[in-house]
Amino acid sequence: MTLLRVEHVEKYYGNGGNLCKALDDISFTMEQGEFMAVMGASGSGKTTLLNVIATIDTPSGGDIYVQDENVSTKKEEALAAFRKQQLGFIFQDLNLLNTLRIDENIALPLTLLHYDTKQIDEKVLKMAQRLGIEDVLLKYPYEVSGGQRQRCACARAMIHQPSLILADEPTGALDSHASYLFMEQLLQRNTEDHASILMVTHDAFSASYAKRILFLKDGKIFNELYRGEYSRSSFYQKILDVMMLLGGDVHAIR
Amino acid sequence: MLYVKLTLRNLQRSMKEYAIFMLTMVISMMLMYSFMAVAFSEQVLQLSKHMDAFAQVILVVSMGLVIVIGWLISYIANFMLRKRSREFGMYLLMGMTRKQVCRMFLLEQFCMGLFAYGIGCILGLFTFQILLAIIQHIFGIAYQFAFRFSIPAAGVTFLAFLILYAYELVKEYRILHHVNIHTLLYQDQQNETVKKGRLHTLMYMLGAILCAAVGLKLFYDGMRNGIRDVEETKKLLPAVLLIIASIYACFLGLSGFLQHFLDQHKQLKYQHNRMFLLGRLQGRLRSNRIVLATLSLLTLVTICFLCFGMKFKETTDLTIHSAAPFDLQVITQHQQYIKKAAGFLAEKKLTYEDHTYQTYTHLRDDVKVKQTFAKALDHTAYDSTYYRTTTFMRYADVQRLLQLKGKKVPALEKDEYMLVVSKKQQELMESYCRKHPFTINGKLMKLRYVCTEEILQTMYFVVVPDVYVQGVKGDTFYYVAQSAKELPSAWEDQLYERCSNSQLQEYSSVRLHSSYVETSMFSYVTIVFCLFYAAFIFICAAGTILATQQLSDLEAQKYEYALLHKMGASRKTLYRLLHYQNLLYFLLPLLLPAFFMIPILNSLDIMFTTTDATTPMYMYLGITLALFFTIYLAYYALTYISCRRNLDI
Numbered sequence: 088m089t090l091l092r093v094e095h096v097e098k099y100y101g102n103g104g105n106l107c108k109a110l111d112d113i114s115f116t117m118e119q120g121e122f123m124a125v126m127g128a129s130g131s132g133k134t135t136l137l138n139v140i141a142t143i144d145t146p147s148g149g150d151i152y153v154q155d156e157n158v159s160t161k162k163e164e165a166l167a168a169f170r171k172q173q174l175g176f177i178f179q180d181l182n183l184l185n186t187l188r189i190d191e192n193i194a195l196p197l198t199l200l201h202y203d204t205k206q207i208d209e210k211v212l213k214m215a216q217r218l219g220i221e222d223v224l225l226k227y228p229y230e231v232s233g234g235q236r237q238r239c240a241c242a243r244a245m246i247h248q249p250s251l252i253l254a255d256e257p258t259g260a261l262d263s264h265a266s267y268l269f270m271e272q273l274l275q276r277n278t279e280d281h282a283s284i285l286m287v288t289h290d291a292f293s294a295s296y297a298k299r300i301l302f303l304k305d306g307k308i309f310n311e312l313y314r315g316e317y318s319r320s321s322f323y324q325k326i327l328d329v330m331m332l333l334g335g336d337v338h339a340i341r
Numbered sequence: 342m343l344y345v346k347l348t349l350r351n352l353q354r355s356m357k358e359y360a361i362f363m364l365t366m367v368i369s370m371m372l373m374y375s376f377m378a379v380a381f382s383e384q385v386l387q388l389s390k391h392m393d394a395f396a397q398v399i400l401v402v403s404m405g406l407v408i409v410i411g412w413l414i415s416y417i418a419n420f421m422l423r424k425r426s427r428e429f430g431m432y433l434l435m436g437m438t439r440k441q442v443c444r445m446f447l448l449e450q451f452c453m454g455l456f457a458y459g460i461g462c463i464l465g466l467f468t469f470q471i472l473l474a475i476i477q478h479i480f481g482i483a484y485q486f487a488f489r490f491s492i493p494a495a496g497v498t499f500l501a502f503l504i505l506y507a508y509e510l511v512k513e514y515r516i517l518h519h520v521n522i523h524t525l526l527y528q529d530q531q532n533e534t535v536k537k538g539r540l541h542t543l544m545y546m547l548g549a550i551l552c553a554a555v556g557l558k559l560f561y562d563g564m565r566n567g568i569r570d571v572e573e574t575k576k577l578l579p580a581v582l583l584i585i586a587s588i589y590a591c592f593l594g595l596s597g598f599l600q601h602f603l604d605q606h607k608q609l610k611y612q613h614n615r616m617f618l619l620g621r622l623q624g625r626l627r628s629n630r631i632v633l634a635t636l637s638l639l640t641l642v643t644i645c646f647l648c649f650g651m652k653f654k655e656t657t658d659l660t661i662h663s664a665a666p667f668d669l670q671v672i673t674q675h676q677q678y679i680k681k682a683a684g685f686l687a688e689k690k691l692t693y694e695d696h697t698y699q700t701y702t703h704l705r706d707d708v709k710v711k712q713t714f715a716k717a718l719d720h721t722a723y724d725s726t727y728y729r730t731t732t733f734m735r736y737a738d739v740q741r742l743l744q745l746k747g748k749k750v751p752a753l754e755k756d757e758y759m760l761v762v763s764k765k766q767q768e769l770m771e772s773y774c775r776k777h778p779f780t781i782n783g784k785l786m787k788l789r790y791v792c793t794e795e796i797l798q799t800m801y802f803v804v805v806p807d808v809y810v811q812g813v814k815g816d817t818f819y820y821v822a823q824s825a826k827e828l829p830s831a832w833e834d835q836l837y838e839r840c841s842n843s844q845l846q847e848y849s850s851v852r853l854h855s856s857y858v859e860t861s862m863f864s865y866v867t868i869v870f871c872l873f874y875a876a877f878i879f880i881c882a883a884g885t886i887l888a889t890q891q892l893s894d895l896e897a898q899k900y901e902y903a904l905l906h907k908m909g910a911s912r913k914t915l916y917r918l919l920h921y922q923n924l925l926y927f928l929l930p931l932l933l934p935a936f937f938m939i940p941i942l943n944s945l946d947i948m949f950t951t952t953d954a955t956t957p958m959y960m961y962l963g964i965t966l967a968l969f970f971t972i973y974l975a976y977y978a979l980t981y982i983s984c985r986r987n988l989d990i
Contacts, residue, residue: 171909186624204611
């Protein structure tokens with residue numbers, strides 16, 4: 088079943104003679120339970136794409152459908168409700184609220200949804216156990232490592248079982264080991280819980296965990312890769328090959 | 342030139358970012374200038390011979406307030422240093438010397454203070470007029486506008502400003518001179534160490550409750566028993582220290598207590614976005630425990646000052662009538678001075694009526710008297726040796742005295758007596774007299790009449806038919822006079838000289854109503870003005886610190902609210918959360934004063950037991966809180982508007 092449909096989406100910044108086209112006629116679909124990555128160099132428009140899908144930013148043109156609902160035309164209150172119910176976010180950094188403990192950060196989406204208060208603790212504990220962070224539940228974000236913080240962010244993004252999880256450079260602030268642990272967890276959530284994940288990254292290692300990758304260049308879809316039967320290491324190599332071209336054209340490689 | 346440019350730009354930015362602090366500094370300087378101008382004003386000094394003492398009191402109070410304002414300046418300067426530590430680190434990293442960085446920051450601070458001083462003095466010209474009008478009204482003089490810049494007032498205010506900033510600038514210079522670059526660059530990433538554990542929290546909260554209970558009890562006992570026994574007032578200092586300790590202990594444990602409470606009542610925590618709100622509040626509590634406790638203490642002191650000031654006004658108004666009931670009153674143990682007082686008045690060729698009389702501590706030796714009037718005061722504030730002796734007066738004397746005041750009194754039969762008592766004690770004395778017999782020669786005397794007219798400076802006295810004091814040697818001689826025109830207060834000293842003889846150690850008490858009013862008004866103006874002056878500064882300081890704390894982490898706040906918005910909280914929800922967040926934070930320092938206010942005011946009220954004031958001090962809480970919240974909520978409103986503008990959602 089198609090979860091996400093992006094149709095001819097455009098995004099411009101600036102005005103008059105100072106116009107910047109961040110997204111240029113982007114169209115693609117994403118299926119339920121798919122793990123998809125969006126890659127590109129800095130300024131390619133990948134974060135802008137994530138922001139318009141997340142309804143944080145409004146597209147200048149085109150439509151975005153999530154579960155056949157056009158989100159680009161909703162009003163502010165309806166968008167807030169949509170984000171609350173249907174979306175989960177993982178950012179690169181500054182994900183968590185320092186004023187809340189880890190368990191409270193994870194529970195935050197449930198409280199926004201006015202979830203049954205008697206069940207919140209149980210859900211939080213289960214999610215924390217699955218992500219291996221049950222030992223740090225009573226700590227504050229600044230008392231735990233970066234990897235643990237990101238796993239907490241992952242738990243928070245998934246606890247209310249959203250239709251779509253959006254991750255913006257989730258391993259950007261992590262070391263290689265922490266990145267590995269985090270991506271393994273994310274993959275597990277995709278395979279075991281059938282979570283639909285759309286991840287923006289510039290890191291080929293992280294992207295190799297996805298089943299499908301969209302490459303953006305100058306606001307347009309440049310290429311698309313499907314993992315298919317490839318092993319992760321082979322897929323990783325293929326990603327690197329495409330990335331070489333993202334910064335220039337074939338003739339630029341000497 | 343670069344440094345001048347940088348300093349000016351930083352100054353502009355700081356004045357904008359810390360606008361609320363600048364506002365408070367301007368208000369402080371304005372108040373200081375206007376109070377100093379009042380103290381040095383010729384128009385005010387002429388109002389009473391005591392008003393030069395007023396100037397000294399204002400000076401002392403201002404120096405005391407310099408400590409509070411100094412604390413505020415210190416807090417804000419430290420605050421700025423912490424918030425801009427990265428900026429200063431970058432300057433040093435790029436090659437500026439420490440001296441140059443210090444100079445830039447200190448110059449910026451000094452200019453901010455100088456600006457506040459200048460604007461404060463200009464605005465002070467107008468507030469001085471308001472204060473002058475109020476004082477002249479109190480003394481019953483028509484207000485006369487006289488626009489004059491007071492150089493002494495500006496000079497003293499400038500001196501206070503220098504003292505305030507000199508200390509602070511030296512302190513900041515030393516910090517900047519010794520701190521290392523790494524600390525400056527990464528200071529904003531430091532978080533406070535979180536002390537967890539129920540034992541810690543339990544210790545603080547139990548300690549707070551214990552200190553509060555013992556402190557309040559000691560305070561009450563000290564005040565109540567201190568009236569009769571001065572030694573008992575020694576309890577007051579430990580009582581005050583215990584109350585202060587209680588406030589600090591409470592704030593040290595409050596964050597932990599809140600956390601544990603919410604963990605035990607998760608249903609409460611998870612409802613209605615409370616978790617986010619209380620999380621922010623707890624974060625603030627952890628970081629600012631000591632400051633919040635200090636603000637709480639300041640608030641309590643402010644409320645006590647305001648209530649005390651209002652009660653003092655009531656007392657002053659009532660005391661004037663009881664302490665100086667006649668235009669002139671001379672009290673002496675030596676009869677010859679009565680003639681001298683009468684002679685003095687006669688020389689002045691005034692239209693007046695006078696009367697001479699005596700009071701008695703016993704009746705005729707040949708009558709058997711049985712009375713227990715003094716027992717009526719057992720276990721009251723008047724339970725002391727001073728009130729053990731009942732004073733008697735002749736009916737004819739009382740009739741004449743009341744006549745001088747334009748009042749009439751019914752005649753007394755031989756078996757009747759009259760009670761003259763203060764309004765406050767009327768019910769107590771009258772009910773006692775009706776239950777306990779007063780007999781003369783075995784015959785029961787009937788209480789004919791109770792009069793509450795102010796005649797004598799005593800709580801009560803008994804009026805008997807003249808026959809019972811015939812031939813009795815009186816204890817004290819009194820001379821009273823009522824004049825058609827008010828007698829000049831300057832005569833009091835002249836009369837005192839005429840009615841006393843220091844060589845023979847013979848002294849009389851001379852009380853001119855006009856002079857007493859002047860002295861009372863001076864006391865009233867001095868005490869009430871100083872209390873309100875201090876209270877106003879305290880409220881502004883508290884509001885400024887709370888506002889600055891809330892506005893200080895606008896960036897972090899913006900990020901958190903933006904995150905919440907991304908997670909699906911609507912704008913309406915976010916604005917509501919912002920409003921509650923600010924409101925709760927502003928209400929936090931009021932938590933403990935709300936608890937301590939009434940017991941402390943009740944205890945302080947005991948000081949006024951022996952006066953004629955009847956309104957309990959806590960009855961003034963309504964007006965006090967209205968005044969307090971008018972200023973406090975203005976700071977809250979400014980803070981909320983700034984926070985909301987910054988949200989940018």
